[in-house]
Amino acid sequence: MTRGRRGGLHAYLFIGPSLFGVVAFLLLPMVIVFVLSLFDWELLSAPEFAGLDNYRRLAADGGTWHSLLVTVGYVLLSIPLQTVLALALAVLLDRRVKGLRFYRSLFVVPWMATPIVLGLVWQWIFDPRDGAINRALALVGVTGPDWLSDPSWALPAVALVSVWQYTGYNMLFFLAGLQGIPRELHDAAAVDGAGPRQRFWRVTLPLLNPTMFFVTVTNLIGAFQVFDTVYAMTDGGPSHSTEVLNFRIFQTAFKEFDFGYAATLSTLLFAVIFAVTLAQVRFFGKRTTYDLS
Amino acid sequence: MAKRVLLYAVLTIGAFVSVFPYLLVVLTAFKTQAQLSSTAPWLPGLPPTAGNLATMLAGDFPRYVLNTAVMTALLTAGQLVFTTFAAYAFARLRFRGRDVLFWLYVATMMVPSAVTMIPLFLIMRELGLVNTWYGLLAPYILGTPYGIFLMRQFFKSLPAGLEEAARIDGAGQLTILLRVLLPLCRPALGTLAIITVISSWNSFLWPLIITSGDDTRVITVAIATLKSGIGVDYHLMMAGSLIALVPMVAVFVFFQRHIVRSVVLTGLK
Numbered sequence: 001m002t003r004g005r006r007g008g009l010h011a012y013l014f015i016g017p018s019l020f021g022v023v024a025f026l027l028l029p030m031v032i033v034f035v036l037s038l039f040d041w042e043l044l045s046a047p048e049f050a051g052l053d054n055y056r057r058l059a060a061d062g063g064t065w066h067s068l069l070v071t072v073g074y075v076l077l078s079i080p081l082q083t084v085l086a087l088a089l090a091v092l093l094d095r096r097v098k099g100l101r102f103y104r105s106l107f108v109v110p111w112m113a114t115p116i117v118l119g120l121v122w123q124w125i126f127d128p129r130d131g132a133i134n135r136a137l138a139l140v141g142v143t144g145p146d147w148l149s150d151p152s153w154a155l156p157a158v159a160l161v162s163v164w165q166y167t168g169y170n171m172l173f174f175l176a177g178l179q180g181i182p183r184e185l186h187d188a189a190a191v192d193g194a195g196p197r198q199r200f201w202r203v204t205l206p207l208l209n210p211t212m213f214f215v216t217v218t219n220l221i222g223a224f225q226v227f228d229t230v231y232a233m234t235d236g237g238p239s240h241s242t243e244v245l246n247f248r249i250f251q252t253a254f255k256e257f258d259f260g261y262a263a264t265l266s267t268l269l270f271a272v273i274f275a276v277t278l279a280q281v282r283f284f285g286k287r288t289t290y291d292l293s
Numbered sequence: 294m295a296k297r298v299l300l301y302a303v304l305t306i307g308a309f310v311s312v313f314p315y316l317l318v319v320l321t322a323f324k325t326q327a328q329l330s331s332t333a334p335w336l337p338g339l340p341p342t343a344g345n346l347a348t349m350l351a352g353d354f355p356r357y358v359l360n361t362a363v364m365t366a367l368l369t370a371g372q373l374v375f376t377t378f379a380a381y382a383f384a385r386l387r388f389r390g391r392d393v394l395f396w397l398y399v400a401t402m403m404v405p406s407a408v409t410m411i412p413l414f415l416i417m418r419e420l421g422l423v424n425t426w427y428g429l430l431a432p433y434i435l436g437t438p439y440g441i442f443l444m445r446q447f448f449k450s451l452p453a454g455l456e457e458a459a460r461i462d463g464a465g466q467l468t469i470l471l472r473v474l475l476p477l478c479r480p481a482l483g484t485l486a487i488i489t490v491i492s493s494w495n496s497f498l499w500p501l502i503i504t505s506g507d508d509t510r511v512i513t514v515a516i517a518t519l520k521s522g523i524g525v526d527y528h529l530m531m532a533g534s535l536i537a538l539v540p541m542v543a544v545f546v547f548f549q550r551h552i553v554r555s556v557v558l559t560g561l562k
Binding site: 008010011012014015017018019020021022024025026027028029030032033036089092093097102103104105106107108109110112113114115116117118120121122124125130131132135136164168172173176221224225227228231232246249250253254259262263266267269270273274277 | 300303304307308310311312313314315317318329330333334335375376378379381382383386387388389391394397398401403404405406407408409410411412413414415416431432433434435436438441466491494495497498502512513516517520527530531534537538541542544545549552553556
Protein backbone atom coordinates (compact mmCIF):
# COMPACT_ATOMS: atom_id res chain seq x y z
CA MET A 1 0.00 0.00 0.00
CA THR A 2 2.54 2.53 1.13
CA ARG A 3 4.95 1.30 -1.50
CA GLY A 4 2.35 1.82 -4.22
CA ARG A 5 1.68 5.35 -3.10
CA ARG A 6 5.34 6.21 -2.90
CA GLY A 7 5.82 4.63 -6.31
CA GLY A 8 3.15 7.00 -7.62
CA LEU A 9 4.85 10.00 -6.08
CA HIS A 10 8.16 8.96 -7.58
CA ALA A 11 6.54 8.55 -10.96
CA TYR A 12 5.15 12.09 -10.87
CA LEU A 13 8.55 13.43 -9.87
CA PHE A 14 10.06 11.65 -12.85
CA ILE A 15 7.40 12.93 -15.22
CA GLY A 16 7.13 16.41 -13.71
CA PRO A 17 9.53 18.43 -15.88
CA SER A 18 8.38 16.96 -19.16
CA LEU A 19 4.73 17.30 -18.15
CA PHE A 20 5.33 20.96 -17.41
CA GLY A 21 6.88 21.30 -20.87
CA VAL A 22 3.99 19.58 -22.60
CA VAL A 23 1.40 21.68 -20.78
CA ALA A 24 3.19 25.04 -20.99
CA PHE A 25 4.68 24.79 -24.47
CA LEU A 26 2.27 22.54 -26.38
CA LEU A 27 -1.19 22.46 -24.79
CA LEU A 28 -1.34 26.04 -23.52
CA PRO A 29 -0.25 27.44 -26.92
CA MET A 30 -2.99 25.39 -28.60
CA VAL A 31 -5.56 27.00 -26.28
CA ILE A 32 -4.05 30.44 -26.79
CA VAL A 33 -4.11 30.15 -30.56
CA PHE A 34 -7.87 29.47 -30.55
CA VAL A 35 -8.61 32.23 -28.04
CA LEU A 36 -6.37 34.69 -29.85
CA SER A 37 -8.12 34.00 -33.15
CA LEU A 38 -11.19 35.69 -31.62
CA PHE A 39 -9.23 38.86 -30.87
CA ASP A 40 -7.89 41.80 -32.73
CA TRP A 41 -4.35 42.41 -31.52
CA GLU A 42 -1.45 44.28 -33.07
CA LEU A 43 0.82 44.09 -30.01
CA LEU A 44 1.10 47.83 -29.37
CA SER A 45 -2.49 48.33 -28.22
CA ALA A 46 -4.47 46.07 -25.89
CA PRO A 47 -6.15 43.02 -27.47
CA GLU A 48 -9.73 43.68 -28.43
CA PHE A 49 -12.41 40.99 -28.53
CA ALA A 50 -13.61 40.64 -32.09
CA GLY A 51 -15.85 37.57 -31.98
CA LEU A 52 -15.82 35.79 -35.30
CA ASP A 53 -14.64 38.84 -37.25
CA ASN A 54 -11.30 37.23 -38.06
CA TYR A 55 -13.04 34.16 -39.44
CA ARG A 56 -15.37 36.33 -41.56
CA ARG A 57 -12.29 38.11 -42.84
CA LEU A 58 -10.67 34.75 -43.54
CA ALA A 59 -13.66 33.59 -45.59
CA ALA A 60 -13.29 36.61 -47.87
CA ASP A 61 -9.47 36.61 -47.94
CA GLY A 62 -8.52 35.47 -51.42
CA GLY A 63 -4.80 35.67 -50.64
CA THR A 64 -5.09 33.09 -47.88
CA TRP A 65 -7.10 30.69 -50.00
CA HIS A 66 -4.46 31.10 -52.67
CA SER A 67 -1.85 30.24 -50.02
CA LEU A 68 -3.80 27.14 -49.06
CA LEU A 69 -3.91 26.15 -52.72
CA VAL A 70 -0.14 26.71 -53.03
CA THR A 71 0.40 24.55 -49.92
CA VAL A 72 -1.74 21.75 -51.34
CA GLY A 73 0.15 22.09 -54.63
CA TYR A 74 3.45 21.78 -52.79
CA VAL A 75 2.21 18.68 -50.97
CA LEU A 76 0.97 17.07 -54.19
CA LEU A 77 4.20 17.84 -56.05
CA SER A 78 6.46 16.50 -53.32
CA ILE A 79 4.82 13.72 -51.27
CA PRO A 80 3.70 11.24 -53.96
CA LEU A 81 7.03 11.50 -55.77
CA GLN A 82 9.20 11.18 -52.66
CA THR A 83 7.12 8.26 -51.38
CA VAL A 84 7.17 6.30 -54.62
CA LEU A 85 10.88 6.97 -55.19
CA ALA A 86 11.67 5.93 -51.62
CA LEU A 87 9.73 2.70 -52.01
CA ALA A 88 11.40 1.97 -55.34
CA LEU A 89 14.88 2.53 -53.89
CA ALA A 90 14.04 0.34 -50.90
CA VAL A 91 12.86 -2.47 -53.20
CA LEU A 92 16.08 -2.14 -55.20
CA LEU A 93 18.20 -2.30 -52.05
CA ASP A 94 16.22 -5.17 -50.52
CA ARG A 95 18.09 -7.80 -52.51
CA ARG A 96 21.68 -8.87 -52.45
CA VAL A 97 23.25 -5.57 -53.35
CA LYS A 98 26.98 -5.21 -52.93
CA GLY A 99 27.74 -2.06 -50.98
CA LEU A 100 24.24 -1.83 -49.49
CA ARG A 101 25.50 0.16 -46.51
CA PHE A 102 27.40 2.54 -48.78
CA TYR A 103 24.38 3.37 -50.93
CA ARG A 104 22.07 3.50 -47.94
CA SER A 105 24.30 6.06 -46.21
CA LEU A 106 24.60 8.27 -49.27
CA PHE A 107 20.84 8.26 -49.82
CA VAL A 108 20.28 9.49 -46.25
CA VAL A 109 22.88 12.28 -46.47
CA PRO A 110 20.34 14.88 -47.71
CA TRP A 111 18.08 14.29 -44.71
CA MET A 112 20.42 15.83 -42.17
CA ALA A 113 21.09 18.90 -44.27
CA THR A 114 20.17 22.18 -42.60
CA PRO A 115 17.09 23.14 -44.66
CA ILE A 116 17.82 26.86 -44.65
CA VAL A 117 21.41 26.26 -45.82
CA LEU A 118 20.59 23.70 -48.48
CA GLY A 119 17.70 25.91 -49.56
CA LEU A 120 20.26 28.58 -50.44
CA VAL A 121 22.45 26.03 -52.22
CA TRP A 122 19.49 24.87 -54.28
CA GLN A 123 18.58 28.46 -55.02
CA TRP A 124 21.97 28.75 -56.64
CA ILE A 125 21.64 25.41 -58.45
CA PHE A 126 18.41 26.77 -59.96
CA ASP A 127 19.97 30.13 -60.88
CA PRO A 128 18.89 30.83 -64.48
CA ARG A 129 22.34 31.96 -65.68
CA ASP A 130 25.04 30.53 -63.38
CA GLY A 131 23.15 27.63 -61.84
CA ALA A 132 24.34 24.06 -62.31
CA ILE A 133 21.08 22.89 -63.88
CA ASN A 134 20.87 25.49 -66.61
CA ARG A 135 24.62 25.30 -67.31
CA ALA A 136 24.32 21.55 -67.68
CA LEU A 137 21.30 21.99 -69.95
CA ALA A 138 23.25 24.53 -72.02
CA LEU A 139 25.91 21.88 -72.66
CA VAL A 140 23.32 19.85 -74.57
CA GLY A 141 21.91 22.93 -76.29
CA VAL A 142 18.79 23.39 -74.19
CA THR A 143 17.85 26.76 -72.70
CA GLY A 144 16.47 26.08 -69.23
CA PRO A 145 13.60 28.05 -67.74
CA ASP A 146 14.09 30.83 -65.20
CA TRP A 147 13.08 28.35 -62.47
CA LEU A 148 12.67 30.34 -59.26
CA SER A 149 11.75 33.59 -60.98
CA ASP A 150 9.17 31.90 -63.20
CA PRO A 151 5.78 31.62 -61.42
CA SER A 152 4.98 28.32 -63.09
CA TRP A 153 8.35 26.67 -62.26
CA ALA A 154 9.08 28.07 -58.80
CA LEU A 155 6.76 25.79 -56.81
CA PRO A 156 7.85 22.56 -58.55
CA ALA A 157 11.48 23.59 -57.96
CA VAL A 158 10.87 24.11 -54.22
CA ALA A 159 8.97 20.83 -54.03
CA LEU A 160 11.86 19.07 -55.74
CA VAL A 161 14.15 20.07 -52.86
CA SER A 162 11.78 18.28 -50.49
CA VAL A 163 11.96 15.19 -52.71
CA TRP A 164 15.75 15.45 -52.66
CA GLN A 165 15.86 15.85 -48.89
CA TYR A 166 13.40 13.19 -47.71
CA THR A 167 13.42 10.38 -50.28
CA GLY A 168 16.44 8.65 -48.76
CA TYR A 169 15.20 8.96 -45.19
CA ASN A 170 11.81 7.51 -46.15
CA MET A 171 13.66 4.75 -47.94
CA LEU A 172 15.13 3.68 -44.57
CA PHE A 173 11.64 3.07 -43.20
CA PHE A 174 10.52 1.12 -46.26
CA LEU A 175 13.70 -0.93 -46.19
CA ALA A 176 13.14 -1.79 -42.52
CA GLY A 177 9.54 -2.67 -43.38
CA LEU A 178 10.56 -4.86 -46.32
CA GLN A 179 13.13 -6.69 -44.25
CA GLY A 180 10.44 -7.42 -41.68
CA ILE A 181 8.31 -9.34 -44.19
CA PRO A 182 8.84 -13.09 -43.74
CA ARG A 183 10.54 -14.72 -46.72
CA GLU A 184 8.07 -17.64 -46.63
CA LEU A 185 5.19 -15.41 -47.69
CA HIS A 186 6.96 -14.58 -50.96
CA ASP A 187 7.89 -18.20 -51.47
CA ALA A 188 4.33 -19.33 -50.81
CA ALA A 189 2.99 -16.80 -53.30
CA ALA A 190 5.60 -17.88 -55.84
CA VAL A 191 4.60 -21.54 -55.39
CA ASP A 192 1.01 -20.51 -56.02
CA GLY A 193 2.15 -19.13 -59.35
CA ALA A 194 2.27 -15.38 -58.60
CA GLY A 195 4.78 -13.49 -60.74
CA PRO A 196 7.12 -10.82 -59.31
CA ARG A 197 4.71 -8.04 -60.19
CA GLN A 198 1.74 -9.78 -58.59
CA ARG A 199 3.80 -10.59 -55.51
CA PHE A 200 4.66 -6.90 -55.13
CA TRP A 201 1.08 -5.66 -55.41
CA ARG A 202 -0.62 -8.50 -53.56
CA VAL A 203 1.92 -9.45 -50.89
CA THR A 204 4.59 -6.79 -50.36
CA LEU A 205 2.54 -3.63 -50.62
CA PRO A 206 -0.33 -4.71 -48.32
CA LEU A 207 2.19 -5.88 -45.72
CA LEU A 208 3.96 -2.52 -45.93
CA ASN A 209 0.79 -0.70 -44.91
CA PRO A 210 1.97 0.21 -41.39
CA THR A 211 5.19 1.65 -42.83
CA MET A 212 3.29 3.46 -45.56
CA PHE A 213 0.98 4.91 -42.91
CA PHE A 214 3.84 6.15 -40.75
CA VAL A 215 5.79 7.62 -43.66
CA THR A 216 2.86 9.40 -45.31
CA VAL A 217 1.42 10.76 -42.03
CA THR A 218 4.74 12.22 -40.83
CA ASN A 219 5.66 13.49 -44.31
CA LEU A 220 2.31 15.18 -44.83
CA ILE A 221 2.32 16.83 -41.40
CA GLY A 222 5.79 18.18 -42.22
CA ALA A 223 4.98 19.24 -45.77
CA PHE A 224 1.91 21.25 -44.75
CA GLN A 225 4.19 23.29 -42.46
CA VAL A 226 7.02 23.88 -44.94
CA PHE A 227 8.80 27.17 -44.26
CA ASP A 228 12.61 27.07 -44.33
CA THR A 229 13.13 26.16 -47.99
CA VAL A 230 10.56 28.72 -49.13
CA TYR A 231 12.20 31.38 -46.98
CA ALA A 232 15.62 30.53 -48.40
CA MET A 233 14.71 30.01 -52.04
CA THR A 234 11.88 32.32 -53.06
CA ASP A 235 10.57 34.42 -50.15
CA GLY A 236 7.10 33.37 -51.26
CA GLY A 237 7.51 34.80 -54.76
CA PRO A 238 7.48 35.27 -57.69
CA SER A 239 4.02 36.91 -57.52
CA HIS A 240 3.00 34.78 -54.48
CA SER A 241 3.41 31.53 -56.43
CA THR A 242 5.27 29.84 -53.54
CA GLU A 243 3.57 31.62 -50.65
CA VAL A 244 2.66 28.56 -48.56
CA LEU A 245 0.36 28.94 -45.57
CA ASN A 246 3.07 28.79 -42.91
CA PHE A 247 4.99 31.52 -44.72
CA ARG A 248 1.85 33.68 -44.84
CA ILE A 249 1.29 33.11 -41.10
CA PHE A 250 4.86 34.25 -40.44
CA GLN A 251 4.40 37.35 -42.59
CA THR A 252 1.06 38.24 -41.02
CA ALA A 253 2.45 37.95 -37.50
CA PHE A 254 6.00 39.18 -37.73
CA LYS A 255 5.91 41.58 -40.68
CA GLU A 256 2.41 43.02 -40.32
CA PHE A 257 2.12 42.41 -36.54
CA ASP A 258 -1.47 41.31 -37.05
CA PHE A 259 -1.31 38.65 -34.33
CA GLY A 260 -5.03 37.99 -33.97
CA TYR A 261 -5.44 37.27 -37.66
CA ALA A 262 -2.21 35.25 -37.77
CA ALA A 263 -3.68 33.07 -35.01
CA THR A 264 -6.79 32.62 -37.15
CA LEU A 265 -4.60 31.48 -40.05
CA SER A 266 -2.87 29.09 -37.63
CA THR A 267 -6.20 27.51 -36.71
CA LEU A 268 -6.86 27.06 -40.42
CA LEU A 269 -3.51 25.29 -40.83
CA PHE A 270 -4.27 23.14 -37.79
CA ALA A 271 -7.72 22.22 -39.14
CA VAL A 272 -6.23 21.23 -42.50
CA ILE A 273 -3.48 19.08 -40.95
CA PHE A 274 -5.95 17.53 -38.51
CA ALA A 275 -8.41 16.66 -41.27
CA VAL A 276 -5.74 15.19 -43.53
CA THR A 277 -4.28 13.09 -40.69
CA LEU A 278 -7.72 11.86 -39.68
CA ALA A 279 -8.47 10.89 -43.28
CA GLN A 280 -5.27 8.89 -43.39
CA VAL A 281 -6.03 7.12 -40.11
CA ARG A 282 -9.39 6.09 -41.58
CA PHE A 283 -7.91 5.07 -44.93
CA PHE A 284 -5.12 2.95 -43.49
CA GLY A 285 -7.20 1.70 -40.57
CA LYS A 286 -9.47 -0.08 -43.03
CA ARG A 287 -6.61 -1.61 -44.92
CA THR A 288 -4.17 -2.65 -42.23
CA THR A 289 -5.74 -5.88 -41.08
CA TYR A 290 -2.77 -8.22 -41.21
CA ASP A 291 -1.27 -9.31 -37.95
CA LEU A 292 1.88 -11.37 -38.18
CA SER A 293 3.12 -11.08 -34.64
CA MET B 294 23.71 -9.39 -66.03
CA ALA B 295 22.29 -6.42 -67.88
CA LYS B 296 19.70 -6.10 -65.11
CA ARG B 297 22.49 -6.03 -62.57
CA VAL B 298 24.26 -3.20 -64.43
CA LEU B 299 21.02 -1.24 -64.64
CA LEU B 300 20.47 -1.72 -60.90
CA TYR B 301 23.87 -0.31 -60.01
CA ALA B 302 23.48 2.50 -62.53
CA VAL B 303 20.21 3.59 -60.90
CA LEU B 304 21.68 3.35 -57.39
CA THR B 305 24.76 5.30 -58.42
CA ILE B 306 22.73 8.06 -60.04
CA GLY B 307 20.62 8.28 -56.88
CA ALA B 308 23.73 8.48 -54.73
CA PHE B 309 25.21 11.16 -56.98
CA VAL B 310 22.09 13.32 -56.83
CA SER B 311 22.07 12.92 -53.04
CA VAL B 312 25.57 14.27 -52.56
CA PHE B 313 25.75 16.71 -55.50
CA PRO B 314 24.60 19.82 -53.58
CA TYR B 315 27.15 19.07 -50.85
CA LEU B 316 29.81 18.70 -53.51
CA LEU B 317 28.89 22.13 -54.88
CA VAL B 318 29.22 23.66 -51.43
CA VAL B 319 32.73 22.25 -51.00
CA LEU B 320 33.90 23.18 -54.51
CA THR B 321 32.48 26.69 -54.35
CA ALA B 322 33.69 27.45 -50.84
CA PHE B 323 37.26 27.27 -52.16
CA LYS B 324 36.78 29.38 -55.30
CA THR B 325 37.69 33.02 -55.79
CA GLN B 326 35.10 35.41 -57.17
CA ALA B 327 36.80 35.21 -60.57
CA GLN B 328 36.80 31.42 -60.57
CA LEU B 329 33.13 31.47 -59.61
CA SER B 330 32.18 32.84 -63.02
CA SER B 331 35.01 31.31 -65.09
CA THR B 332 34.63 27.67 -64.05
CA ALA B 333 31.56 25.42 -64.27
CA PRO B 334 29.87 25.00 -60.85
CA TRP B 335 30.75 21.29 -60.76
CA LEU B 336 34.46 21.80 -61.42
CA PRO B 337 37.00 22.85 -58.79
CA GLY B 338 38.63 26.27 -59.01
CA LEU B 339 42.38 25.91 -59.47
CA PRO B 340 44.31 26.80 -57.44
CA PRO B 341 41.83 26.52 -54.53
CA THR B 342 41.70 29.43 -52.12
CA ALA B 343 41.09 29.43 -48.38
CA GLY B 344 40.27 33.14 -48.58
CA ASN B 345 36.48 32.72 -48.31
CA LEU B 346 36.73 30.62 -45.18
CA ALA B 347 39.20 33.12 -43.73
CA THR B 348 36.83 35.99 -44.50
CA MET B 349 33.91 34.22 -42.86
CA LEU B 350 35.91 33.17 -39.82
CA ALA B 351 37.28 36.67 -39.34
CA GLY B 352 33.84 38.17 -38.77
CA ASP B 353 31.14 37.38 -36.22
CA PHE B 354 30.58 33.96 -37.72
CA PRO B 355 32.58 31.91 -35.16
CA ARG B 356 30.45 33.46 -32.45
CA TYR B 357 27.26 32.24 -34.15
CA VAL B 358 28.78 28.80 -34.53
CA LEU B 359 29.57 28.82 -30.82
CA ASN B 360 26.02 29.97 -29.98
CA THR B 361 24.62 27.15 -32.08
CA ALA B 362 26.92 24.62 -30.43
CA VAL B 363 25.88 25.82 -26.96
CA MET B 364 22.19 25.70 -27.90
CA THR B 365 22.57 22.22 -29.39
CA ALA B 366 24.47 20.91 -26.36
CA LEU B 367 21.95 22.28 -23.86
CA LEU B 368 18.89 21.10 -25.77
CA THR B 369 20.39 17.65 -26.23
CA ALA B 370 21.36 17.36 -22.56
CA GLY B 371 17.89 18.48 -21.48
CA GLN B 372 16.20 16.11 -23.88
CA LEU B 373 18.28 13.14 -22.67
CA VAL B 374 17.72 13.80 -18.95
CA PHE B 375 14.04 14.74 -18.88
CA THR B 376 12.99 12.31 -21.57
CA THR B 377 14.70 9.41 -19.83
CA PHE B 378 12.98 10.19 -16.52
CA ALA B 379 9.54 10.52 -18.08
CA ALA B 380 9.89 7.54 -20.41
CA TYR B 381 11.10 5.37 -17.54
CA ALA B 382 8.04 6.26 -15.47
CA PHE B 383 5.67 5.63 -18.38
CA ALA B 384 7.26 2.31 -19.26
CA ARG B 385 8.21 0.74 -15.94
CA LEU B 386 6.16 2.31 -13.11
CA ARG B 387 2.51 1.96 -12.22
CA PHE B 388 0.72 5.10 -11.15
CA ARG B 389 -2.68 6.65 -11.32
CA GLY B 390 -3.46 8.37 -14.61
CA ARG B 391 -0.49 6.87 -16.42
CA ASP B 392 -2.32 5.74 -19.53
CA VAL B 393 -4.37 8.91 -19.85
CA LEU B 394 -1.22 11.01 -19.54
CA PHE B 395 0.63 8.92 -22.05
CA TRP B 396 -2.13 9.29 -24.61
CA LEU B 397 -2.04 13.01 -23.96
CA TYR B 398 1.66 12.95 -24.87
CA VAL B 399 1.02 10.93 -28.02
CA ALA B 400 -1.74 13.38 -29.00
CA THR B 401 0.63 16.33 -28.61
CA MET B 402 3.00 14.69 -31.10
CA MET B 403 0.36 15.66 -33.67
CA VAL B 404 0.42 19.35 -32.70
CA PRO B 405 2.10 21.14 -35.62
CA SER B 406 4.95 23.34 -34.45
CA ALA B 407 3.88 25.97 -36.97
CA VAL B 408 0.60 26.37 -35.11
CA THR B 409 2.16 26.88 -31.67
CA MET B 410 4.84 29.29 -32.90
CA ILE B 411 2.83 32.51 -32.42
CA PRO B 412 1.41 31.70 -28.96
CA LEU B 413 4.89 30.56 -27.87
CA PHE B 414 6.31 33.88 -28.96
CA LEU B 415 3.56 35.74 -27.07
CA ILE B 416 4.16 33.66 -23.92
CA MET B 417 7.87 34.47 -24.05
CA ARG B 418 7.04 38.12 -24.66
CA GLU B 419 4.78 38.23 -21.58
CA LEU B 420 7.59 36.68 -19.55
CA GLY B 421 10.10 39.16 -20.94
CA LEU B 422 12.18 36.38 -22.48
CA VAL B 423 12.28 37.57 -26.08
CA ASN B 424 15.86 37.72 -27.35
CA THR B 425 17.24 35.77 -24.39
CA TRP B 426 18.80 32.34 -24.04
CA TYR B 427 15.89 31.30 -21.80
CA GLY B 428 13.38 32.14 -24.50
CA LEU B 429 15.39 30.34 -27.16
CA LEU B 430 15.78 27.15 -25.12
CA ALA B 431 12.70 26.89 -22.88
CA PRO B 432 10.18 25.35 -25.28
CA TYR B 433 12.46 22.46 -26.25
CA ILE B 434 14.75 21.76 -23.31
CA LEU B 435 12.26 19.72 -21.25
CA GLY B 436 12.12 16.93 -23.79
CA THR B 437 9.79 16.24 -26.71
CA PRO B 438 6.83 13.86 -26.81
CA TYR B 439 8.51 12.11 -29.73
CA GLY B 440 11.64 11.46 -27.68
CA ILE B 441 9.58 10.14 -24.79
CA PHE B 442 7.69 7.87 -27.14
CA LEU B 443 10.96 6.53 -28.57
CA MET B 444 12.55 5.91 -25.15
CA ARG B 445 9.37 4.37 -23.73
CA GLN B 446 9.38 1.83 -26.54
CA PHE B 447 12.94 0.97 -25.62
CA PHE B 448 12.34 0.72 -21.86
CA LYS B 449 9.39 -1.56 -22.53
CA SER B 450 11.62 -3.92 -24.51
CA LEU B 451 13.86 -4.56 -21.47
CA PRO B 452 13.09 -7.71 -19.42
CA ALA B 453 10.74 -7.17 -16.46
CA GLY B 454 12.81 -9.05 -13.90
CA LEU B 455 15.60 -6.44 -13.93
CA GLU B 456 14.02 -4.14 -11.34
CA GLU B 457 12.81 -6.97 -9.12
CA ALA B 458 16.29 -8.27 -8.50
CA ALA B 459 17.58 -4.79 -7.68
CA ARG B 460 14.57 -4.00 -5.50
CA ILE B 461 15.13 -7.14 -3.42
CA ASP B 462 18.67 -5.89 -2.88
CA GLY B 463 17.09 -2.71 -1.49
CA ALA B 464 17.69 -0.31 -4.34
CA GLY B 465 15.40 2.73 -4.76
CA GLN B 466 13.72 3.88 -7.99
CA LEU B 467 16.48 6.31 -8.85
CA THR B 468 19.21 3.75 -8.26
CA ILE B 469 17.36 1.21 -10.37
CA LEU B 470 17.02 3.69 -13.20
CA LEU B 471 20.57 5.02 -13.08
CA ARG B 472 22.50 1.86 -12.19
CA VAL B 473 20.47 -0.96 -13.68
CA LEU B 474 18.45 0.27 -16.62
CA LEU B 475 20.39 3.22 -17.96
CA PRO B 476 23.55 1.28 -18.86
CA LEU B 477 21.36 -0.93 -21.04
CA CYS B 478 19.86 2.12 -22.74
CA ARG B 479 23.03 3.43 -24.30
CA PRO B 480 22.05 2.56 -27.87
CA ALA B 481 18.64 4.20 -27.52
CA LEU B 482 20.15 7.24 -25.81
CA GLY B 483 22.66 7.52 -28.64
CA THR B 484 19.87 7.49 -31.17
CA LEU B 485 17.87 10.11 -29.29
CA ALA B 486 20.98 12.27 -28.92
CA ILE B 487 21.71 12.18 -32.65
CA ILE B 488 18.18 13.09 -33.62
CA THR B 489 18.16 15.95 -31.12
CA VAL B 490 21.57 17.24 -32.17
CA ILE B 491 20.55 17.34 -35.82
CA SER B 492 17.15 18.95 -35.25
CA SER B 493 18.59 21.54 -32.82
CA TRP B 494 21.48 22.48 -35.07
CA ASN B 495 19.11 22.81 -38.04
CA SER B 496 16.32 24.68 -36.26
CA PHE B 497 15.48 27.96 -37.91
CA LEU B 498 11.96 29.33 -37.50
CA TRP B 499 11.95 29.54 -33.68
CA PRO B 500 15.41 31.16 -33.42
CA LEU B 501 14.41 33.54 -36.23
CA ILE B 502 11.32 34.62 -34.30
CA ILE B 503 12.64 34.73 -30.76
CA THR B 504 16.15 36.16 -31.19
CA SER B 505 17.42 39.31 -32.79
CA GLY B 506 20.79 40.20 -31.25
CA ASP B 507 24.29 38.85 -31.77
CA ASP B 508 24.36 37.27 -28.29
CA THR B 509 21.79 34.65 -29.21
CA ARG B 510 22.11 34.50 -32.99
CA VAL B 511 22.48 30.96 -34.32
CA ILE B 512 24.07 29.85 -37.55
CA THR B 513 20.87 29.22 -39.50
CA VAL B 514 19.65 32.75 -38.83
CA ALA B 515 23.10 34.15 -39.58
CA ILE B 516 23.19 32.42 -42.97
CA ALA B 517 19.68 33.58 -43.82
CA THR B 518 20.86 37.11 -43.02
CA LEU B 519 23.91 36.64 -45.26
CA LYS B 520 21.55 36.13 -48.16
CA SER B 521 20.20 39.65 -47.93
CA GLY B 522 23.64 41.01 -46.99
CA ILE B 523 25.94 39.67 -49.68
CA GLY B 524 23.37 38.94 -52.36
CA VAL B 525 24.87 36.74 -55.04
CA ASP B 526 28.38 36.33 -53.59
CA TYR B 527 27.94 32.60 -53.68
CA HIS B 528 31.57 31.80 -52.88
CA LEU B 529 31.20 33.50 -49.48
CA MET B 530 27.78 32.05 -48.86
CA MET B 531 29.02 28.55 -49.65
CA ALA B 532 31.97 29.05 -47.30
CA GLY B 533 29.45 29.91 -44.56
CA SER B 534 27.32 26.93 -45.55
CA LEU B 535 30.34 24.66 -45.39
CA ILE B 536 31.04 25.79 -41.83
CA ALA B 537 27.40 25.11 -40.90
CA LEU B 538 27.27 21.70 -42.58
CA VAL B 539 30.59 20.16 -41.54
CA PRO B 540 29.55 19.38 -37.93
CA MET B 541 26.38 17.64 -39.10
CA VAL B 542 28.22 15.65 -41.74
CA ALA B 543 30.74 14.60 -39.07
CA VAL B 544 27.95 13.56 -36.71
CA PHE B 545 26.38 11.61 -39.54
CA VAL B 546 29.56 9.81 -40.56
CA PHE B 547 30.39 8.75 -37.01
CA PHE B 548 26.91 7.89 -35.77
CA GLN B 549 24.93 6.84 -38.80
CA ARG B 550 24.12 3.42 -37.41
CA HIS B 551 22.15 5.25 -34.71
CA ILE B 552 20.09 6.94 -37.37
CA VAL B 553 19.28 3.60 -38.96
CA ARG B 554 18.40 2.29 -35.51
CA SER B 555 16.01 5.16 -34.81
CA VAL B 556 13.99 3.95 -37.76
CA VAL B 557 13.77 0.44 -36.33
CA LEU B 558 13.09 1.77 -32.82
CA THR B 559 10.17 3.90 -33.87
CA GLY B 560 8.72 0.46 -34.33
CA LEU B 561 6.13 1.43 -36.92
CA LYS B 562 3.37 0.43 -34.60
